[in-house]
Amino acid sequence: MARVRLLAASVNRVDVYMRDSGAGITHTLPQTMGVDGVGEIVEIPEGCGHAVGDRVILYPYEFCGRCRYCLAGDQPLCTNARIFGEHRDGTFAEEIVVPVVSLVPLPQDASIHGASALGVAYLTAWRMVFGKTPTGPGDTVLVQGAGGGVSYAAMQLAKMSGASVIVSTTGPAKLNHFRQLDVDVIDYGTEDVAKVVLRLTSGDGVDLVIDNIGEKTWPSSLRSLARGGHLVTCGATTGAHPSADIQRLFVRQLSVHGSTMGNLEEFRRLVNAFTSGGFAPQIDSVFPLAEVPAAFERLEHPDRLGKIIIEIAESSK
Numbered sequence: 001m002a003r004v005r006l007l008a009a010s011v012n013r014v015d016v017y018m019r020d021s022g023a024g025i026t027h028t029l030p031q032t033m034g035v036d037g038v039g040e041i042v043e044i045p046e047g048c049g050h051a052v053g054d055r056v057i058l059y060p061y062e063f064c065g066r067c068r069y070c071l072a073g074d075q076p077l078c079t080n081a082r083i084f085g086e087h088r089d090g091t092f093a094e095e096i097v098v099p100v101v102s103l104v105p106l107p108q109d110a111s112i113h114g115a116s117a118l119g120v121a122y123l124t125a126w127r128m129v130f131g132k133t134p135t136g137p138g139d140t141v142l143v144q145g146a147g148g149g150v151s152y153a154a155m156q157l158a159k160m161s162g163a164s165v166i167v168s169t170t171g172p173a174k175l176n177h178f179r180q181l182d183v184d185v186i187d188y189g190t191e192d193v194a195k196v197v198l199r200l201t202s203g204d205g206v207d208l209v210i211d212n213i214g215e216k217t218w219p220s221s222l223r224s225l226a227r228g229g230h231l232v233t234c235g236a237t238t239g240a241h242p243s244a245d246i247q248r249l250f251v252r253q254l255s256v257h258g259s260t261m262g263n264l265e266e267f268r269r270l271v272n273a274f275t276s277g278g279f280a281p282q283i284d285s286v287f288p289l290a291e292v293p294a295a296f297e298r299l300e301h302p303d304r305l306g307k308i309i310i311e312i313a314e315s316s317k
């Protein structure tokens with residue numbers, strides 16, 4: 001294990017869930033919240049490839065390393081996993097003790113705020129964009145509700161891959177923001193998303209839909225898919241039981257799959273893409289550790305765009 005002095009963390013929707021009840025997630029109160037974070041090593045066994053003072057980003061899982069999923073390199077499916085801030089103490093703290101394998105080196109010149117947004121939202125988005133059905137140049141991707149943390153990350157990573165990206169969002173501030181980017185923008189408040197998608201894609205539909213909204217957007221997500229297309233979900237903010245539209249699924253040979261987080265190798269690749277300038281996380285706002293409740297309020301604000309950062313301490317270097 002290693003002891004890490006935390007510099008910054010970020011807020012995720014699961015934190016609000018843990019604040020409100022955490023029902024269904026095995027945990028014992030009192031428990032420190034916060035899933036992802038960046039810090040400096042304070043104490044670590046000799047000879048494990050890191051040194052005291054090194055800056056690191058945390059892979060937010062304590063996984064067993066023995067189950068069939070861990071042995072296959074798929075840590076997010078570990079049957080004994082304990083996620084920081086969900087099953088064990090998390091990162092809204094001055095220090096945290098974590099397994100050495102959770103430490104990924106972070107160069108001194110990398111943005112601390114940007115890096116602290118990667119562990120949950122960007123890692124989840126990475127697997128959605130590059131996982132089972134990897135996207136790339138020539139593909140078209142629809143991101144529903146693109147203002148959210150994971151959705152915004154998916155939009156950036158899909159663009160980085162060379163795919164053409166369409167986003168749905170609403171509200172003047174968000175519409176204006178996305179219209180400045182190199183993406184097609186649909187106002188789901190006033191437009192029929194699937195109809196506009198079909199118009200933009202010459203009647204084909206898109207190859208991949210990223211939908212973390214759930215019940216409200218599900219029908220338009222399915223109708224926006226090209227034949228043989230894929231829908232990937234990692235959230236159900238507006239409800240978890242939409243119509244499955246099974247006929248559409250088999251006639252058009254669509255696939256739907258769920259995704260959450262990513263494995264250590266995906267995390268390393270994500271951190272490398274970030275530190276080499278492939279993308280810069282979108283930061284909505286920054287709150288000090290003492291104001292975590294205000295950060296949660298901001299998370300629910302309709303104008304929020306991108307990640308909310310919790311600043312914990314100054315770097316010693």
Ligand SMILES: [Zn+2]
Binds near residue numbers: 065078
């Ligand atoms: Zn395991």
